[in-house]
Amino acid sequence: MSKRRRELYRDPKRGKLAGVCAGLSDYFDMELWLVRILFVTAVLLSGGPLFIVVYIACWFILDKKTETPQTPGTNSNYSSKDEDPVSVKFKVWQKGEPPRQALFDLKERLTRLDGRIQHMETYVTSSEYTVKREINKL
Incomplete structure (x- = not known):
């Protein structure tokens, strides 16, 4: 490594x-x-x-x-917190989040991702998506 x-x-x-x-x-x-x-x-x-x-x-x-510039191709909808791995501190003097806060942040991120996936699933299974797909096939 x-x-x-x-x-x-x-x-x-x-x-x-x-x-x-x-x-x-x-x-x-x-x-x-x-x-x-x-x-x-x-x-x-x-x-x-x-x-x-x-x-x-x-x-x-x-x-x-x-400041490190944002690399091209990254989605601006994501916050930098979504892209960075969560670093957990094990000692008081170390940088990072306490384990309890890191778990809370991970839970928040997973909840947001779940909501986005549900929104995409709702759109893909809707009749609007089916109609647009059929129109694009023409």
């Missing part, structure tokens, strides 16, 4: 100041709140200047995270 290549970026959209902690949370696959707490703790326990200088350096050195 090949692991996806991880790169360190800063994520200003999720960040409070410059997005350095948000980028670190993505890189290490940790919750953002935990990275912020670790950074603040490191600043307070070390006296501050070293970690503040490192943060400012990362602010200027790291590139901004770019």
Whole structure:
């Protein structure tokens, strides 16, 4: 199995100041709140200047995270949540959904899919579909 290549970026959209902690949370696959707490703790326990200088350096050195464009051929009716696999966190510090929330989300997705399939089945078995099919055969 090949692991996806991880790169360190800063994520200003999720960040409070410059997005350095948000980028670190993505890189290490940790919750953002935990990275912020670790950074603040490191600043307070070390006296501050070293970690503040490192943060400012990362602010200027790291590139901004770019948005991934939607690939052609994907249906715009689906939300990005439908396309992404559900990631379940097993430890508090990991990113992802708690198992109970993941099961709830999966149930919601399956309910929506079931409704769409029922709607398609209703249309295919309707007389309107039969008439259109016969007209197209002409």
